[in-house]
Amino acid sequence: MKVESGRPTLLTKLLNREFLKFVVSGGINTLTTYLMYLLLLLFLNYSLSYTVSYVSGIFLSYYLNTVFVFKEKISIKKFLKFPIVYLIQYFINLLMLYILVEHLHLSTKIVPLIVVVVTIPVTFVLSKLIIKSK
Known part of the structure; x- marks a missing residue:
């Protein structure tokens, strides 16, 4: 990819600091909810285990x-909008x-990890739109 007159390439835009922080926080969230999912599998079927861990996530x-x-800053208005991103992602997942x-x-035990990775870029963009909105 050629950089024209100081304009960043798509790769540069994707690898910005916010996106990297998003990936790290997503990793923490994924690990936490995945461990919860595995624990819930001991008591519930995979669909219900996934749903409970997903909502917590x-x-x-x-x-x-x-x-x-x-x-x-945390905002009730943005918090109430935020689940829309994950509701769409949930049904796709x-x-x-x-x-x-x-x-x-x-x-x-492995499938939830696959579906999360597939939806990372869409989730980043939609999350940013909601959280950074004025």
Whole structure:
């Protein structure tokens, strides 16, 4: 990719500090919710385990993204909008989870990690739009 007159390339934009912080906070959130998912699998089926851990992850994600990634103040208005990103992502992830488990017969322990990685770029953009909105 050629840089024209000081304009950053797509790669440069993606690897900016905010995006890297987003990936780190996402890693913390993913590890936390994944461990919760595994624990819940001992008591619940995979769909319900995923749902409970996913909802918990929304709260953690809002906090980490607002305070650590985008350095904004926590706001009830933004907090109420924030789950829209994850509601959309949830249905995409649940569909992917179903296809990967039921049709491709992948392990219920690994599939949540796959679906999260696939949706990282979309989640970053939508989260930034909500959290940084005035």
